[in-house]
Amino acid sequence: MSDENDNALNLDIPDHLEYSEEHVWVDTSVSPALVGITEFAEKKLGELVFVDLPEEGTRVEAGDEVLELESAKAVEPLVCPVAGTIRYVNHDVADDPTIVNNDPYGEGWLFKIELDDDEPELLDAEGYAKIAQ
Template sequence: MAQNDDTKGTRLDVPQHLRYSQDHVWVDDSVSPAILGITDYAASQMGDIVFVDLPVVDTHVEAGDELLQVESAKAVEPVISPVAGTVRYVNREAEDDGAIVNDDPYGEGWLVKIDLDDENPDLMDADEYAAMIG
C-alpha cells in the first residue's frame, strides 16, 4: 500500500490495487461492475461528511460529468466521474450516514458501482496518485 503524509502529518492510505483520478476518486475496475468512491485524501480534506447525494440507478455518465455531491461541515463538493458508464448500484448506507465515507473510504464507504463503457479507463496507479497528493 502506498502511503503519503498530508500537511497535518497523518498517514493517508493509497491502496495499490485501486486506480485513481486527479479529482480524488478511486476506481476498483478489477470487479464488475466497477466500484467508485472518494479517496482518503479527499475525505480528510473535506472534514466530517454529513450527507451524500447519490445518483439514480441506471443513470449513464461520461468521464468528466458530475456523478454526485458530498456535503461536509466545510462545503458541498461535486464528485466528478473519472469513467463513463451506467450506475448499477448506490451505497444507501453512505447516503444515510456520511461518516462511513470518512471512516472507511475504501471499504464500507464506497459510493457507486458502475458498468464501465471503457474497460481501460485513463487513471493513475497508486504510486502516481501518492506522488500527486505529495
Template sequence: MSEHNEEQPLNLDIPNHLEYSDDHVWVDLADGELAVVGITEYAAEQFGELVYVDLPEPGGHVDAGDEIVELESSKAVQPLISPISGTIRYVNRDVADDPSVINGDPYGEGWILKIELDDDEPELLNAEQYAKAVR
C-alpha cells in the same frame, strides 16, 4: 520551512490495487464488469465530516468528467467527478443514510457507486502516481 513540509510524506492510506483520478476519486476495476467508485482518504480528510450525500438513481449513464454525486460537509459542498464512463448499476444507500461511513472507511464500506463500464481502458493513475500527486 516549506521544503521541510514537502519532504514529510502524508500519512495516507493509498491502496495499491485501486486506480485514482486527479479529482481524488478511487476506482476498483477488479471485478472486470462493474467498477466500484469512492473518494480517497485524502479527499475525505479535506472535506471533513460528511453530513449529506446526494446519490443519483441507478440506471443513469455517466460520462467521464460528469458531476455524479454531491458531497456536503460542514466545510463545503463538493461534487464527485466521475473518472469513468458507464451506467450506474448500484448506489450505496448506507452512505446516504450515514455519510460518516465514508470518513471512517473510504475504501471499504464507504464506497459510493458501482458503474458498468462503457470503456474498459479508463485513464487513471496507479497508487504510486496518485501518491506523488497528493504530496
C-alpha cells in the same frame, strides 16, 4: 501499501485501486466497478453530513459531476473519472455519510458502475501518491 507509496500526509493509498486527479478511486477488479473518494478527499472535506447519490441506471461520461458530498466545511461535486452506467448506489452511505469518513476504501464506496471502457485512463497508486500531498 509499499514504502514507495508513502507520502507527506501518510495517507492510505491502496495499490489495487486506480485513481483520478480529482481524488476519486475506481476498483476495476470487480464488475460492475466500485467508485469512491480517496482518504485525501475525505480528510479535505472533513466529516460528511450529506451525500446526494445519483439514480441507478444513470448514464455518465468521464468528467461528469455525478453527485455532491456535503460536510460542515464545504459542498463538493464528485467528478466521475470513468464513463458508463451506474448500476448500484450505496444506500448505507446516504443514511450515514460518516461511513465514508470511517472507511473510504471499504464500506464507504459510493456507487457501482458498468464501465464503457475496459481500460480507463487512471493513475496507479504510485502516480496518485505524487499528487495527493
